[in-house]
Amino acid sequence: MIGRREFIALLGGTAATWPGVVGAQEAAEPVIGYLGISSPEAFGSRLQAFRQGLSETGYREGRNVTIEYRWAGGQSDRLAILASDLVGRRPSIIVTAGGIAGALAAKAATTMIPIVFETGVDPVVAGLVPSLSRPGGNVTGVTSLNVEVNPKRLELLRELVPNVKAVALLVNPANPSLTEPLLPQMQAAARTLGLELHIVQASAEADFDRAFARLVQLGAGGLVIPSDATLLSRIAQVAELALRYRIPTIFYTREFTTAGGLASYGGDVTESHRLAGQYAARVLRGEKPGDLPVQQVTRVELIINLKTAKALGLEVPRQLIARADEVIE
Secondary structure, three states, rough: OOHHHHHHHHHHHOOOOOOOHHHHHHHHHHEEEEEEOOOOOOHHHHHHHHHHHHHHHOEEEEEEEEEEEEEEOOOOOOOOOHHHHHHHOOOOOEEEEOOHHHHHEEEEEEEOOOEEEEOOOOOOOOOOOOOOOOOOOOOOEEEEEEOHHHHHHHHHHHHHHHOOOEEEEEEEOOHHHHHHHHHHHHHHHHHHOEEEEEEEEEOOHHHHHHHHHHHHHHOOOEEOOOOOHHOOOOOOHHHHHHHHHOEEEEEEEHHHHHHHOEEEEEOOHHHHHHHHHHHHEEEEEOOOHHHHOOOHHHHHHHEHHHHHHHHOOOOOOHHHEEEEEEEOO
């Protein structure tokens, strides 16, 4: 199958000289507006999974569907502008990925264009949909377990560093909707485990080096980084700093461990993005988003980087290795 430009070239002209052909082609090819909180580099495996979900339902980017991307670069305050820009281009559907903020920005920008979201936050609690089974309106999507398993990350860190007495939680002060309910949850978990919990903050690039230096001053023997799309955009930087400052760190997504981080524990975001691709395709085929129940991915995955553990002087317990979904050596 040849593309639109090649077809026009065979006719002996340009888009300007064959407007009827271009119009017919464009009318037949739907457009997905893709709003991402982070960057295409950080979302590489997630984009691949999203495209897989599309292809499983009959759509392939560049062949019978066009995707227009907008990336916030980890800056949630840009999402409203980017969402409005996408709405102005009148796509067939808007897909938001990597957090609730993008979904809320898209919802605020349009009540007409269908929206499919992917998030690790409860969309009912966030006010995105009134019900998981009956979302109604123009919004539906997929959730994964990330916020709910924050205390478990603290438990796993304790298993990785058995003699630890004080640990820290890295939070993004620019995201109070996630941070405020998280703090009492994690403080209660730390008390149960007999751990002292320190809170450090970072959002901009320059904050992270200072945050890790502060961890050393506090005597923190480990670090937990919760679900936060802005922090996701800093994965490579965080992995490097954790190794440099010799702070055992557990993140919420596999990209951290593959970038050289010690461990990650969180929802299967590959599966949630694949399902988001399937839902986007179903909406493109004519199904109403309000009739599609919000899907919940309940699988969580533990990934451990043994090479990093060795560099940190840690011996990972055999029973923990046996429970891991993936071990990087």
